[in-house]
Amino acid sequence: MPRKSRPAPEAPAKRAKLSSHHRSGLTESAEDYLECISNLIGRNGYASVSDVADELDLIRPSVSIMIKRLADLGYLRREPYRGFMLTPKGEEVANSIQERHAVLSEIFRLMGLNPDQFYADIEGIEHHISDAALPGFRKLAKHLAKFPMK
Amino acid sequence: MPRKSRPAPEAPAKRAKLSSHHRSGLTESAEDYLECISNLIGRNGYASVSDVADELDLIRPSVSIMIKRLADLGYLRREPYRGFMLTPKGEEVANSIQERHAVLSEIFRLMGLNPDQFYADIEGIEHHISDAALPGFRKLAKHLAKFPMK
DNA sequence: AATAAAAGTTTAACATAACAAACTTTTGGG
DNA sequence: CCCAAAAGTTTGTTATGTTAAACTTTTATT
Numbered sequence: 197m198p199r200k201s202r203p204a205p206e207a208p209a210k211r212a213k214l215s216s217h218h219r220s221g222l223t224e225s226a227e228d229y230l231e232c233i234s235n236l237i238g239r240n241g242y243a244s245v246s247d248v249a250d251e252l253d254l255i256r257p258s259v260s261i262m263i264k265r266l267a268d269l270g271y272l273r274r275e276p277y278r279g280f281m282l283t284p285k286g287e288e289v290a291n292s293i294q295e296r297h298a299v300l301s302e303i304f305r306l307m308g309l310n311p312d313q314f315y316a317d318i319e320g321i322e323h324h325i326s327d328a329a330l331p332g333f334r335k336l337a338k339h340l341a342k343f344p345m346k
Numbered sequence: 347m348p349r350k351s352r353p354a355p356e357a358p359a360k361r362a363k364l365s366s367h368h369r370s371g372l373t374e375s376a377e378d379y380l381e382c383i384s385n386l387i388g389r390n391g392y393a394s395v396s397d398v399a400d401e402l403d404l405i406r407p408s409v410s411i412m413i414k415r416l417a418d419l420g421y422l423r424r425e426p427y428r429g430f431m432l433t434p435k436g437e438e439v440a441n442s443i444q445e446r447h448a449v450l451s452e453i454f455r456l457m458g459l460n461p462d463q464f465y466a467d468i469e470g471i472e473h474h475i476s477d478a479a480l481p482g483f484r485k486l487a488k489h490l491a492k493f494p495m496k
Numbered sequence: 497a498a499t500a501a502a503a504g505t506t507t508a509a510c511a512t513a514a515c516a517a518a519c520t521t522t523t524g525g526g
Numbered sequence: 527c528c529c530a531a532a533a534g535t536t537t538g539t540t541a542t543g544t545t546a547a548a549c550t551t552t553t554a555t556t
Contacts, residue, residue: 223513257515257534261514309482314476316476321470336457339493373542375543394504426504426551499555502551505548507547508547510546511542512543512544518538522534524531525529
């Protein structure tokens with residue numbers, strides 16, 4: 197028996213969008229890119245597609261595409277063949293991730309876990325600390341400094 | 347100018363696989379399903395596609411598809427129209443997530459953050475605590491119980 | 497037993513994010 | 527200046543995970 201045909205759906209006006217599952221309105225992956233770019237700029241003064249690809253262990257086309265999107269969304273500005281800079285919007289996301297990373301590293305250290313050895317844990321967790329929870333984590337780090345675990 | 351044609355790539359023998367970015371060899375999403383199923387079984391004695399869909403705020407087809415995959419991968423067994431049970435392999439994953447959830451809830455509580463209000467944080471973080479880090483988190487909970495933050 | 501409701505599945509479409517191959521642009525060394 | 531290497535982009539494919547619509551199967555009610 198022939199299947200009933202479905203009506204053709206309206207053509208959706210598709211705009212560049214990142215499905216925003218996070219605090220920042222960006223995906224974990226996008227947050228990782230911004231964090232990485234900020235780190236590279238801090239270290240080298242600039243960041244390029246190739247730099248980011250090396251750092252995140254991705255290939256250049258993958259990075260190229262994400263960079264274009266982040267630029268379209270206003271998180272960074274590109275100057276062809278001479279890297280990119282974060283916009284204030286991009287800086288804000290990068291800073292928020294970097295602070296979470298730093299706080300988590302400190303907490304891990306105070307827990308007796310070498311942050312270098314738990315880099316993957318920290319990289320995973322840092323995307324899931326809400327703004328509301330962050331002060332609690334800062335306090336935890338202070339508390340552990342005052343009342344050490346060992 | 348006509349584009350040069352690419353050689354047809356070998357047909358990859360595709361098997362049911364979940365790209366394993368995590369400790370368990372499963373994705374976060376798959377871990378969420380197993381955690382949820384285990385919780386439902388604990389509460390109700392069994393879990394169904396509809397139960398899981400309600401709980402995780404997904405629609406039945408989404409759940410149906412993932413359940414089929416988890417069954418194919420040996421994490422659970424289905425009895426048509428009467429729910430499913432976790433296999434030992436599935437239990438193991440569920441237990442590991444549940445323990446992380448419990449430890450994190452306790453730590454949040456001891457940090458002065460109501461776990462109910464930070465459910466999303468905990469649900470996100472629980473997938474990123476490695477086996478190697480878990481004992482550290484357990485110790486942290488004990489330590490905070492002994493040396494309270496407020 | 498009939499049938500309506502509930503439960504589950506199939507199909508098609510989409511978004512994200514990755515890779516590989518091929519192509520283009522820029523830059524730097526000779 | 528030329529041209530090769532480096533940098534970047536385009537195109538095509540894949541995997542994951544989701545929705546929506548339509549369909550099928552089971553269960554339960556009368």
